[in-house]
Amino acid sequence: MSRTIRGAAASLFMLASALTLSAGVADAQSKPPxxxxxxxxxxxxxxxxxxxxxxxxxxxxxxxxxxxxxxxxxxxxxxxxxxxxxxxxxxxxxxxxxxxxxxxxxxxxxxxxxxxxxxxxxxxxxxxxxxxxxxxxxxxxxxxxxxxxxxDTFAQANVTGLAAVKSGLDSWFFLTADYAFGQDLEKDTSAVVVKSGGKVLGSVRHPLNTSDFSSFLLQAQASKAKVIGLANAGGDTINAIKQAAEFGLTKGGQKLSPLLAFVSDIDSVGLETAQGLLVAEAFYWDLxxxxxxxxxxxxxxxxxxxxxxxxxxxxxxxxxxxxxxxxxxxxxxxxxxxxxxxxxxxxxxxxxxxxxxxxxxxDMYLFEVKKPSESKGKSDDYKLLATVPGNEAFQPLEASRCPLVKK
Structure with missing residues (x-):
């Protein structure tokens, strides 16, 4: 085969390959995202x-x-x-x-x-x-x-509530966000507290995203409960913790338990105020x-x-x-x-x-919020107290109310 013919054949092969590749790319690009x-x-x-x-x-x-x-x-x-x-x-x-x-x-x-x-x-x-x-x-x-x-609220209640009652914090009063999440969190934690031998002395519900917790905190203080359970999240949890410190609730012997808190909440509150809190989490950046x-x-x-x-x-x-x-x-x-x-x-x-x-x-985790002296820097907020296996932390499948679960 002459050099000219071989060159022409090679060129045709390269052209065919390029057309095939272009068609593949075009096909991929034609598919919807x-x-x-x-x-x-x-x-x-x-x-x-x-x-x-x-x-x-x-x-x-x-x-x-x-x-x-x-x-x-x-x-x-x-x-x-x-x-x-x-x-x-x-x-x-x-x-x-x-x-x-x-x-x-x-x-x-x-x-x-x-x-x-x-x-x-x-x-x-x-x-x-x-x-x-x-x-x-x-x-x-x-x-x-x-x-x-x-x-979920069951796991948060199970991990935090059980640990608290076991440590002698056996009387509770709840500050509860007045919507599905807060109501479920109060209900699930109350069940854990009572099942573990503790008592629920009362509760009060607050509007979502409220800026003033004074009246709710006064009711909690008057209950004399050992633990004030915060059945809320995000900005509500942050404001409740800060205002509870201003009211001197923890200095009076009562302990705050945020039933759902994230590391971002602890950063916002600051370790000086949040130290000693028990927090259940699904993940921590420094694990x-x-x-x-x-x-x-x-x-x-x-x-x-x-x-x-x-x-x-x-x-x-x-x-x-x-x-x-x-x-x-x-x-x-x-x-x-x-x-x-x-x-x-x-x-x-x-x-x-x-x-x-x-x-x-x-798995879920129980943490204690560090003292300022224990922290090495920003967001170094937790020390691990316990790892709770998933089958112990979450609601058992046989207790599920999901219609898809075969009984």
């Missing part, structure tokens, strides 16, 4: 717990996964629900009906989560809850495509080498350590994308089957698993 939508508190009392940090965690998960799956680019959407249940439902409806979202994540706050969850359930779409805590999400409000990932490595990358973007909710967003989005890749489809039945069948082993959970009621079961 896989959209996952976060419904967050971006501007109110839970913004530090979830908010922009959760959006960052979701984007990190997508980037670490490679940015695409099944030849589809992955897009992260996020919207602010302003802590309004009706707005959360409308956002979920718009995302699923009009924007082509295939999975919803986070949905900070319980009332908003319950509302968005009903929309996702009606459309047979996967929804993963990271920021909300109401145990109803894996009980009465459960669904075949619903996952409650990070924590081990894996949590510290993730935190270093997260802080490079946000300038703050991740909360358990934000770490849970990264973990759950990654778990979902792995299931989509393994299933070869975004079909919710196929994806959920693999999500339930595959253990979660990452910086958030070791041996975590999703049960048939949607509860992701994993």
């Amino acid at each position: 896989l959209k996952i939508g976060g419904i967050l508190d971006m501007s109110s009392l839970y913004a530090d717990i979830t908010g922009p940090g959760s959006e960052t965690a979701a984007k990190m998960a997508v980037e670490d996964f490679g940015g695409e799956v099944l030849g589809r680019k992955i897009e992260v959407l996020a919207a602010d629900h302003l802590n309004k249940a009706d707005l959360a439902a409308n956002i979920a409806r718009d995302m699923l009906d009009n924007q082509g979202v295939e999975m919803i994540w986070d949905v900070a706050a319980s009332a908003t989560a319950l509302a968005a969850g009903e929309i996702a359930k009606a459309r047979n779409k996967i929804i993963i809850f990271n920021g909300p805590g109401s145990v109803r999400l894996s009980n009465e409000a459960c669904g075949p495509y619903t996952v409650h990932y990070v924590f 081990n080498d894996d949590t510290r490595a993730f935190t270093k990358r997260f802080m490079a973007r946000t300038k703050r350590v991740p909360t358990s909710a934000q770490a849970g967003v990264y973990s759950s989005v990654t778990h979902y994308l792995k299931a989509v890749k393994a299933a070869g489809t975004t079909d919710p039945d196929a994806v959920m089957k693999l999500m339930r069948a595959t253990d979660i082993d990452d910086m958030f959970a070791k041996g975590g698993r999703i049960r048939e009621d949607g509860r992701m079961v994993h």
Whole structure:
């Protein structure tokens, strides 16, 4: 074969290869993106717990996964629900009906989560809850495509309440946020206290996002309870702790127990005021080498350590994308089957698993807030007291009120 003919053949081969490659790229580009939508508190009392940090965690998960799956680019959407249940439902409806979202994540706050969850359930779409805590999400409000990932009121009550009563703090009074999450947290903690031999002396409910706790704290002080349980979260927890210190409640011998607190709350309160508090958490940035490595990358973007909710967003989005890749489809039945069948082993959970009621079961931790003299710097807030296995921390499956659970 002459050199000219060989050259022409090589040129034709290269042209054919280029055309094939171009067709493959064009085919990938022609596929619609896989959209996952976060419904967050971006501007109110839970913004530090979830908010922009959760959006960052979701984007990190997508980037670490490679940015695409099944030849589809992955897009992260996020919207602010302003802590309004009706707005959360409308956002979920718009995302699923009009924007082509295939999975919803986070949905900070319980009332908003319950509302968005009903929309996702009606459309047979996967929804993963990271920021909300109401145990109803894996009980009465459960669904075949619903996952409650990070924590819930049962586990928070079980880990904190049991430890407190065992240490002799056996009489309680509750300051409770007047919505689903606060009510469930008070109910679940009361049950743990009474079952453990303690007494509940009373409770008072306060409006969500209130700035003045004086009347509620005076009622708690008058109860003479050994423990004032704060069945609230975010800005409400921060304000209640600060104002309790101003009223001198802890100096009078009563102990505050925030039943849901995040490291961001402790940073806001300060160790001088928060020292000695018992806190149940699903994650802490300084637990081990894996949590510290993730935190270093997260802080490079946000300038703050991740909360358990934000770490849970990264973990759950990654778990979902792995299931989509393994299933070869975004079909919710196929994806959920693999999500339930595959253990979660990452910086958030070791041996975590999703049960048939949607509860992701994993270890929980009991921490004591450090004294200022014990801390090495900002966000070095906790010392670990106990690791509680998931099957002891979370509600037993046989006690579930989820209609999907076979009795």
